[in-house]
Amino acid sequence: MRKELWFGFSIMGLVLLSIVWMLLGVDKITHGHQGLLMLSLVVIAIMLGFPTAFTLMGMGMIFTWLAYDGDIRRTLDLMVQAAYKSMANDVLIAIPLFVFMGYLVERANLIEKLFKSMHLAMARVPGSLAVATLVTCAIFATATGIVGAVVTLMGLLALPAMLRAGYSTSMAAGAITAGGCLGILIPPSVLLILYGATAGVSVVQLYAGAFFPGLMLAGLYVVYVIIMAKIKPQWAPPLSAEERRVDLPAPIRALPADAGNHAPRRLLQALKGKRNAEVPTGYVLRQLALVLLPGLLFVLLAAGTWRSVTTVQAEAQYDIQPIGAESSSSAPAEGGLQEPPTDGALQEPPAEGALQEPPVEGAVQEPPGAEPPPAAAAAAEPASAPAATAEAAAAERKPAPTWWWVGFAVLGALVAVFYLFLSFARLEIFKMLLASFFPLVVLILSVLGSIVFGLTTPTEAAAMGSLGGFLLAAAYRRLSMDVVKESVYLTAKTSAMVCWLFVGSAIFSAAFALLGGQELIEKWVLSMNLSKVEFLVLSQIVIFLLGWPLEWTEIIVIFMPIFIPLLDHFGVDPLFFGLLVALNLQTAFLSPPVAMSAFYLKGVAPPHVTLNQIFAGMIPFMGIQILAIFLLYQWPGIGLWLPQTLYGR
Template identity: 30%
Template structure:
């Protein structure tokens, strides 16, 4: 809150309290000797190599104008529907989420390309900005999602801790691929919910083009299906190759991320959109994002080590065990806490700081790790939309015209936050929506 970097605040405050604990005799200094091994383990984690590769893939696709071609042609494909332009924004946002997974890039790109058009076509400021912000955050839940890669690594460690605590001497890790597969149905449901809300909003308050604008009414332009199909082929092919290789066990998520990064380069070259200057900018942007993620991860490792050294893990375990309702009560408490933390913290901080503390306890109480991961991912998605610190709101505010007020953005995202919370409730009541597809594919592989 004072403006210090999260990563260094986590590590610095933890080390200060560890020092106080050593002076007062409440903290064992020998625990700090494990810190170098933790940092080295983080930097050599093969699963986390997928992070810079997926980031690189997303930035290449952003810089190569593939998203711009997608939006223009998708808008033509949906123009025959009342609200078709808004629906095209949802569809393109879903495709960008599946091909880039970077919320900031998606929100900014969609804002620059579609916000003026939506406003000129008569869409209200709140509906236009809310749709762009919400669809921009789909990269949190639709694979290949960086959030799911990070959650998979954390949940794998949590699952192994829980199994060891239960006497299992050969604990099994949680596959990031299972999380990707488990996110497919919830992601599709969320996209359909967004689209349905946009259509309902336009049906309730029909849009009318702004007087004097160059935009015609929806449905008035001729559709060139060859251009639409041409714009869709490249990103859909990339999505199919990356996700298909993971889902069917042909490649690990890290290997698939490498294939995706290579495929994005080939697509950019095919469009003649990859100069040395642009490649340098892509490399710098990838390095910044990757450094931010790993620095926070190292700071969180220091925090969790000191937290456990003070007995915090046993305290949480005891508190959860004594909650009424068992697993249900503990899960509700954690979900509410994550939702509230989303108002002030980024999803990376929540993932690295909170999840390692609560996930082992929830898994010990009987929570399915894959179901828990998707529930957390959907919940974390709201952290990008919840005022006042939702990052998607900042991204949009930075590129929106002055005629769009911050209050318009805040009111616009509220219905989409409600839709996400409804999805959370549905997944809690019907966990099979998450677990059925991974279990079915794993059974087929076993046979």
């Protein structure tokens, strides 16, 4: 019998022994113990290969019927109510739209161009092919969110290239499988939508919170590959000069120019005299426009963000006075309530015969420097108006924050380095990136930016992303009726699986709560007198172990409803807990025996690549995931800074 089967049967045996030990250790079997029995049987049935959604529904129905003492009517009522509650959840509408966007982007055939341009751009980096594979997987997984599609395509494209270059099979397989799994963490992620719908957490805030942890995890993968390529170069040998060579187009060679020439200087020289007699001036100008594009974008971005970060938002001022108080100004406000005219009203009697002010002739005059009379003050007001306006305009500005200066200093340094070392070979690589990398980045940032900055809801952004994927496939001439039909069919299939899973989860959770299983677990956990740290460590260990036999969808819909009610008692933010869980659930695709990414890769790998070699390549990346969880726990700001900055959490 294979090792994987032995491992699976061992896990099931441990679950069965736990059930027997629990039932034998109690004096009376209550409904709560039946709930725990239902939970254990669901895990065993899923490991035996039964469909998850219908297993959850079936077990929920059976144990609800037992809880209601055989009352089938109340059992069916519970099922209908749970199913309707799932159907009425508008957060789930974003799932088919994001999935449809992913399938359209996948069929635009961008991944081949993206991988080639990335590996040429990183040709001098140690382990360049593996680094390019991780970056390509991260970008493509973010655009699609479909782990199986990314791992399969990169297995067909990058694995043969790395094996031909002499890479270790384990290193190559680990980079592909780990990079392909990033789509379940980096937004837009279906996992985060399901967690938000289950835990009642804003999906917008989850997307904002998961952005930097996802980049951190991808960065740790890249750092690991570079370090191992330096320590053990036989695992990831450098590319040869022939593999790094970039072919120049004929007009560039006719300037004349070679790959090592400084592109901006040579193009400017080509505009003088007859040095470009064989090259059209329009072609040279177009190349110069491409050269100037990064600098122009930097200036526009800096100018646009400067105004937003230095402008003080004016608050509306209302001159509210107490009832009966007199206004500080004798002049009536325009459009306000005015005193009625006093014509015909009682007037003050004339003060004839009363004491009058003495004549001012020869009287004491105001000393010099005294305040001018009202007429003189009114005359001086127009002269001081420009100065007051300038002071008010200066008061509406505030200094730019430190992060803005640091960010644009780094970005400016990168732009300067780009121009300093821009040869014609690098210009060709830049054009390849413009055709493959930047369209995907623009699509991703437009979707995520519109969600994170509150311009659209996740559902509206998903619809916009679907339109973007449609236009991207059309722009690359990959859009056809067959592509649309296949994308719609796969979207319907995936969405139906996720939504049926959510319905099954709702029925199972309702039955589990009805039996009192949740209450029994809460009492058991609270009786342990755990601190907040101990609870987080225990919960993450449980989720890590569950990732071995189960997939992330099953963990989210079955076990998150058990953990979430305990968060309030231990003072854990559900958003922060969700980020820890999302990082942890990467293991569900990388941990045997149910490491689905390993089976995706094995299905397209050459025959000599064994499953054990793929599993061996996954283990270091699982260790990196544990390190990422530790870093996120030690510095929660990695995940919480962006939601706090944008939404004031």
